[in-house]
Amino acid sequence: MQKSLHIDANKCTGCLQCEMACSYENYGVFNPAKSRIKIFNFEHEGRKVPYTCTQCAEAWCLNACPVDAIRVDVATGAKVVNESTCVGCKVCTIACPFGTVNYVADTGKVQKCDLCGGDPACATACPTGAITYVDADWTGLDKMRAWAGKTDNATRASA
């Protein structure tokens, strides 16, 4: 079964536990600056939005990479950067329409979410359920369900 990260921004409180978990998982340090998931705070609207790679099926980054450093992890469907192949040309960062591949000056390579090999640390760390790891075929279905709940069939029910 293919799974994907599912983000419900309404639940996010901005605690940054996910950012610490991501940086620790990948670099062994609690350091939001190195996190592949980022929480954006739209202060004046009172909104906090977690954002990371959605692992496009036809990934722009993967197709753009001139040295074939981004490959598909067949087990998870994640598009994964092979650091030893990456030459740091940043073409993928231009190609990605969402900005979720990022250059890291320290290493001279790019980084992006790799779904932690199928056990996403951010989802485990999130205390509110704003990030979950769900059956990919179910993405959007909870929203559908919520709207379905608002559908007015009261007339028939009482008839």
Place this chain on the structure above:
Amino acid sequence: MAWTRKVLRVDLTNGTCKPEPLNMEWAQQYLGQRGLATKYFVAEVDPKVDPLSPANKLIMTTGPLTGTPASTGGRYSVVTKGALTGAIACSNSGGYFGAELKFAGWDMIIFEGKSPKPVYLSIENDKAELKDASHLWGKTTWQTEEGIKKAHQDPQVRICSIGRAGENGVMYACIVNDLHRAAGRSGVGTVMGSKNLKAVAVRGTLGVSGLKDAKAFIAAAAAGKKVLAENAVTGQGLPTYGTQVLMNVINEMGALPTRNHRDVQFEEARKISAEAMAEKRPTDGKSHLVTNAACFGCTIACGRISKIDETHFSVVNKPEYWGASGGLEYEAAWALGAANGVGDLEALQYANLICNEDGFDPISFGATVGAAMELYELGILKKEDIGMDAPFGSAKALCELAQMTAKGEGFGKILGLGSARMCEKYGKPELSMSVKKQEFPAYDSRGIQGMGLTYATSNRGACHLRSYTVASEVLGIPVKTDPLVTEGKAELVKAFQDATAVFDSAGLCIFTSFAWSLADIQPQIDAACEGGWTMEKLGEVGERIYNMERLFNNAAGFTAKDDDLPPRLKTEPAKTGPAKGLVNGIDKMRPEYYQVRGWDANGVPTKDTLGRLKL
């Protein structure tokens, strides 16, 4: 490493910034943050120093768990001699600033001297420099944050700053970070202003690594989070209602100080409660509350983000206040509301926004307005003195007085003195509801007896965050005690004071203690920090910190006489509610407390006590 082992010393007089190694021997005795910074402070500063003189120092400090995934591990504290109180001050704040300072590689910053001109400190990891802040002087904390982010071309930089209140010498000015989090009490912002230090801007990308046993730490932190999530207060009450969950509860207990403590119940409490914040307004069909919010690392998320009613008189034609912003928290809602008899939620939020924007403590400000309203009702203050009618309950007066205090205009200058100095000035010192010149927070000690002892013996003046016995006396945490009696409160207050000192020194938020005891944080501290942190050692550290602060205050000139409550709470019984007929029994509790503490009849720690605590 749990400690970065680096201290930044900033000499404002000479404009230099120098790193030095952290004193690790002290770290083993005082843990971090409140305890460790206070140790530095008392070692370096004359207790008799004038708080607003260059000889006073100001320390910004993180704890060993700041910047780790321990729940609420994002706090920092400001330690100095308080402008309002003249006592040791330690004000704690959440938001994101503290963790960023840690990520930049610093345990603390010690500011000394006074800059000849306005400056701000800019930190980028190990690079620290003082920069000109002339263009920021006169600006609000919000403008300052925006200005620095623009100048640095970095939206990620985290900033703490003073607003105009700190520049203008409002005695209870605070230091605001991340727009609406504050090191709020005792006038730490006033001290910062007296040093011509406008702000500190930090960008930290080093992170925290190398904890003593990272695996054990992550497991201990996860176990702690589970306890918080499963607890009714930290798992449901605080995230859903915020601290405002208390408004109706405390009012029903007859412990909601109202109209400068004349009454203990507020007839309009419901209108300013959490429940009211969640209701749809008739004017625009929206609720006041937009969402909850967390500080760095916090899995509780008690914070409130609200939107003010755009049609309210206070903000008509002022779109700059229409966006979502912080508030109302319980303390601010009480101080700006019940303490003045004002039941207009939107007016309270407006005054609260002004407090955030220009950096002054809503508790002390609201309580000072309450005292001024009483002076007005007694005919001692006239309409001409204040510049308006200011009877209890006037939302209009509250809003205008907040603006005047922020700008240091007219009667706002007098309000900026705080209630003790103001009431003294008008010949009515007994009308200041304060201890050591710091105003009471939102619990009336006639209805919650232990809080009377808490206030009287708090090292930073009247305060609920030094020993929150409300937890025990009202909520039954960890055990239920009777709020109406004095028996057993001496032991209770000591236990809470010592444990709180540990939480404050670890880098954690004290709200975790609704669910956590020392036994919950001990494994987290022990796994993160070198040195074998047993329950016994932590208990001793807490007691040592409390006594160290006490010794500083004694040397500063405080005596047993200052461990007292205003006459109103000792002679005017509560008029209504469960505590009807009661006054606070401080005179009975104080000697018991001194005994439990191992202090003599004058409140001075005995030789034995000092020896036992290695002080």
